[in-house]
Amino acid sequence: MNIQKPWLALEIGNSRLHWGLFVGETLDCTWNTDYLPDSVIQQLGNGRTLDEFPAKIFTLPSSLPLVIASVVPSQTALWQSYPNVRVITLENVPLKNTYPTLGIDRALALWGAGIKLGFPILVIDAGTALTFTGADSEQNLVGGAILPGLGLQFATLGQKTSQLPQLETQNFTSLPPRFALNTPEAIQSGVIYTLLAGIKDFMTAWWDLYPNSKVAIKGGDRTLLFNYLQTLYPEITAHLIVEPNLIFWGIIYV
Numbered sequence: 226m227n228i229q230k231p232w233l234a235l236e237i238g239n240s241r242l243h244w245g246l247f248v249g250e251t252l253d254c255t256w257n258t259d260y261l262p263d264s265v266i267q268q269l270g271n272g273r274t275l276d277e278f279p280a281k282i283f284t285l286p287s288s289l290p291l292v293i294a295s296v297v298p299s300q301t302a303l304w305q306s307y308p309n310v311r312v313i314t315l316e317n318v319p320l321k322n323t324y325p326t327l328g329i330d331r332a333l334a335l336w337g338a339g340i341k342l343g344f345p346i347l348v349i350d351a352g353t354a355l356t357f358t359g360a361d362s363e364q365n366l367v368g369g370a371i372l373p374g375l376g377l378q379f380a381t382l383g384q385k386t387s388q389l390p391q392l393e394t395q396n397f398t399s400l401p402p403r404f405a406l407n408t409p410e411a412i413q414s415g416v417i418y419t420l421l422a423g424i425k426d427f428m429t430a431w432w433d434l435y436p437n438s439k440v441a442i443k444g445g446d447r448t449l450l451f452n453y454l455q456t457l458y459p460e461i462t463a464h465l466i467v468e469p470n471l472i473f474w475g476i477i478y479v
């Protein structure tokens with residue numbers, strides 16, 4: 226009988242950590258944490274667990290094997306002390322036509338999405354940065370685009386101007402008026418309608434190239450953006466798949 230062993234996957238993003246507990250090839254559960262201090266990483270390596278970790282981890286063997294995909298080298302370095310760690314690099318991803326500085330998160334999410342949903346595929350990552358990354362039916366990277374994510378756009382306006390407040394996306398409910406008569410709604414209108422129009426434009430440009438391609442969206446702002454897109458452009462969201470775990474899918478297949 227094949228014994229299904231538990232292991233941890235860790236995606237290190239630019240804002241926070243994304244964890245996945247696997248049992249064999251099955252993704253059992255996921256959770257997010259802030260970056261962890263070096264002292265806490267040492268304790269994890271010795272089999273200690275954290276309050277933010279799911280309770281079931283306490284019942285598992287100490288210091289589970291750990292697989293890391295990171296776009297933050299300084300954070301990756303902190304985990305080198307962990308006893309059983311493997312860091313996934315671009316060379317491990319079978320995607321063709323990549324360029325050397327392509328983010329491992331983009332490569333893995335694209336690979337995971339393509340394997341599970343089929344190539345050609347376009348992945349939208351609504352994270353700290355918002356990215357588009359596409360592959361053709363031969364599993365070649367076609368290319369993509371990188372822009373400031375939703376949170377970063379509001380943060381930058383708040384930080385780099387004198388009179389603009391910093392808005393928090395958690396407080397957003399419905400779409401703002403397009404032509405706003407107060408400052409917070411004017412900022413929301415500008416950022417949100419421009420971002421949604423941009424996402425729609427990238428999706429339709431992709432479908433011009435690959436008419437039957439699936440498109441998937443991941444990342445911390447995926448639900449907010451999907452809901453707004455559904456209100457504004459229902460015809461395109463009908464073909465948009467919301468899937469938070471694309472990178473974990475990718476990690477299984479490399």
Ligand SMILES: Nc1ncnc2c1ncn2[C@@H]1O[C@H](COP(=O)(O)OP(=O)(O)OP(=O)(O)O)[C@@H](O)[C@H]1O
Pocket residue numbers: 237238239240241242243296330351352353354355374375376377394443444445446
């Ligand atoms: N609890 C939360 N903590 C931090 N960001 C959150 C949270 N919930 C939603 N978000 C949104 O998620 C976005 C960050 O996305 P995500 O967590 O996927 O990024 P990341 O993985 O850290 O960064 P990267 O872009 O490098 O993948 C922010 O713009 C923020 O608005």
Ligand SMILES: CC(C)(CO)[C@@H](O)C(=O)NCCC(=O)O
Pocket residue numbers: 239296326327328329330331352354356371
């Ligand atoms: C674009 C981000 C920040 C998205 O997380 C990451 O994938 C990254 O640092 N990429 C390197 C540059 C590139 O992908 O072309």
Ligand SMILES: [K+]
Pocket residue numbers: none
């Ligand atoms: K940088």
